[in-house]
Amino acid sequence: MREQVLITQVKITKAGQVNHFQVRLPKNSIRIIGIELGGRLIKKPKTDGTVGGTGNGAEAGTGNGTAEGTAGEVIPREQVFEKQMQREEIIRSLFPFKRIILIGELKLQSCEQANIFFASHFQLDENLGAGDYSQNQYWKANLFTHQIKAEEDIVIVDGDSTIIAGIFKDRLGELNKSDFEYIVNVYVWLEIQEEKTKGDKS
């Protein structure tokens, strides 16, 4: 027996997009032993859409944050969020914790079993530096400096099924009312039957 990982890429381009995908399991798989998530941001939206408009807010705006010929008034992003940002600054100064950024929700189901076997939030931790007093204006805690060791979420699901069905729902774009473009990598760790022994990998 040895371990193998299958990587499935899910591309999100629209706010609130729901993406259905399938993961094909190899014939020699014994069981699914873990699920891991990763991702890459391709494009940030140029505008955050409209306020008071009737159309699709994310699509109504143009490059500089204004729109033409739409039913409602389109307000540039800077103006829309100016007051909100001021409030956020005040709140941040009062509370040491920041809100975790929710990117999306993932659900996986094996075709051989009832119900989903894995459901998770894909999110960014904004509080990595909480309690770290070594930070200063020149050096701050970041994902790439303070991340803990990446380990998969352990699941034990029989590998009899040939296909795993997955659903990923975007929440980042939905919450921000804008179209973020990003890729989510879904890692499915398997235990497989080795055809011939090459090494001693456990």
Place this chain on the structure above:
Amino acid sequence: MLKPVKKRFDISIAEANKSVNKTFELDKNIKAVKGVLITSDKDDLLYFRGTQKIEINKEEFFPENYESKLLMSGVNVAPKQRYYDLGNVNPGNGLVKLTFTDTDDVRTPFVPYRVSLYLDCEMEDELS
């Protein structure tokens, strides 16, 4: 007697959105590869932009598109626990193949950077 050694292999990423292939050779007296770790001189670029495939003795351990961030460890991890545990891999012919791919991510504009692959190995002591 087997003693633990750490091996480091470097590649340079000079162009954005390109793959770099390199094969490294382990010493003959290395008997097992126990762990793997990836770092860089510009951690942010490696974290956000890097993916890689790693083969040891022609056996694929991490497939293409496996993100580098999953093989990195930050300062929050104890130094002794930073390596990704591979078990006891027989190095066989001793060839380690790294295929690194750089891909655009809006959070980090490209500048040339170095990628270092560290292997936690067990070496046979020549004196014994």
